[in-house]
Structures are given as C-alpha cells and as structure tokens.
Amino acid sequence: MPYEPPPDLAALSLIEIAEAVAARRLPPVEKWDPPETADSHMRIAADGTWFHEGRPIGRPAMVRAFSTLLMRDKDGQHWLVTPECKQSIEVEDAAxxxxxxxxxxxxxxxxxxxxxxxxxxxxxxxxxxxxxxxxxxxxxxxxxxxxxxxxxxxxxxxxxxxxxxxxxxxxxxxxxxxxxxx
The missing domain is CATH 2.30.270.10 (duf1285 protein)
Incomplete structure (x- = not known):
C-alpha cells in the first residue's frame, strides 16, 4: 500500500491535527529491552537527511519507518530499538x-x-x-x-x-x- 502524506498543515483544523496525532500508532519502543546492541551505520544529518553507510536513504517511507523506532537516552545517545536489538545512530543535531x-x-x-x-x-x-x-x-x-x-x-x-x-x-x-x- 503506497504512503499517502497527510494534507497540508494549513488545510487542517486543530481538531483534525489532534485526531491525527492521537490516531498515530507507534511501536512500544519504551517497553522493549533488547538483549543485543550494535551500530546501525546510520546517521541523521543536521538538515534531516538520513544516511546508511554514507549514502542517503532515498525512500521517504523507510525514513518514516525508522523514525518510529528512535529514542534518545539520558546521555544523549540516539538509538533505533527493536525487540531484538538496540542499534546506535549518529545524530548531528536533532533527529x-x-x-x-x-x-x-x-x-x-x-x-x-x-x-x-x-x-x-x-x-x-x-x-x-x-x-x-x-x-x-x-x-x-x-x-x-x-x-x-x-x-x-x-x-x-x-x-x-x-x-x-x-x-x-x-x-x-x-x-x-x-x-x-x-
């Protein structure tokens, strides 16, 4: 199923925006405690571009999917978290x-x-x-x-x-x- 981006922000009412925020189902990353850690070989540049092994990730749907697995610990390290593995990710400024x-x-x-x-x-x-x-x-x-x-x-x-x-x-x-x- 192809991804359909939401309408332009200006076209939405605050109620519609709040409903979209509430309807977004995210993986329960905070409940997972994976047994393994690794390096994802990924980086998020200051302009928001995601890279894997030095090459930009050209598929916006992949970036959206990975972004749902992101967390930052109390030391400032960003991680991609799945039930099986927690992988470090370099973030130049903000995720x-x-x-x-x-x-x-x-x-x-x-x-x-x-x-x-x-x-x-x-x-x-x-x-x-x-x-x-x-x-x-x-x-x-x-x-x-x-x-x-x-x-x-x-x-x-x-x-x-x-x-x-x-x-x-x-x-x-x-x-x-x-x-x-x-």
Whole structure:
C-alpha cells in the first residue's frame, strides 16, 4: 500500500491535527529491552537527511519507518530499538526537522520532515538554544528525541509571537515558550 502524506498543515483544523496525532500508532519502543546492541551505520544529518553507510536513504517511507523506532537516552545517545536489538545512530543535531507550523485556538501544531504532526505544549515543549541573535529552536517530539525548527518555521513563529503581543514568546496549550535563549 503506497504512503499517502497527510494534507497540508494549513488545510487542517486543530481538531483534525489532534485526531491525527492521537490516531498515530507507534511501536512500544519504551517497553522493549533488547538483549543485543550494535551500530546501525546510520546517521541523521543536521538538515534531516538520513544516511546508511554514507549514502542517503532515498525512500521517504523507510525514513518514516525508522523514525518510529528512535529514542534518545539520558546521555544523549540516539538509538533505533527493536525487540531484538538496540542499534546506535549518529545524530548531528536533532533527529527531526520541524518544517511548518500552524497557530489555532491557543495551540501551535508542527509538521516534521517525516510528516509527523506534533502539538507543542507541556508534553512537547519548545526550547531556545544558542546565540540570542541567531537562536536555534527545538521541539520535544517523543522518547527524548527533538526536532529543530528550520529557518522558515522559526520565522513563522516570530510572526506569530509579534502578532500576539510583541514579545518574542509563544503560547501553546497553556505553556509559554521564549523564542530567544535566556
């Protein structure tokens, strides 16, 4: 069965986005304790491109499938986890890239480079890092993994912040997030 990406984020209501997030069934990676560890020979570049043995993975469906098995441990190491094996994966910056945002009804919904949709809030906070003049914004995704907001998504957030009060912070699901590092 071919993969059908979800509709454009702007075309979805917040209710439709929340339903899509709730309907997404992910493997229970956090319940698995595989007996074996190995190196996956995979890398996720800062721009979100996935590589295996130095070559880009050209099939988006494979990237989406692998991304459902990702977790990051307390030491910052990323892993691909199956019931039988936990394989290390090199991540240059963040495991995902946030490529679009929509503000509606007091919430911010993001689309990732894997077509996942995440609603920012207490369970999926935003954090600002780096230089205040050139900040890097990250969105908590799942299992310790994050998405870095690409430039256009960051600029969309700045527009949302300025339109809602002039300070460089945004609110989603009752949580407020600064867009510049402290």
């Amino acid at each position: 995902f890239v946030a490529v679009d945002v929509k503000a509606e009804g007091g919430a911010l919904a993001f689309r990732l480079n894997t077509d996942d949709m995440i609603v920012a809030g207490p369970d999926n906070p935003l954090r600002a890092e780096g230089d205040p003049d050139v900040p890097a914004l990250y969105l908590a995704v799942r299992r310790g993994c994050e998405a870095r907001l690409n430039r256009s998504t960051y600029l969309q957030l700045v527009d949302i912040a300025l339109a809602s009060g002039g300070n460089l912070s945004v609110t989603s699901q009752g949580a407020t997030f600064p867009l510049v590092p402290a």
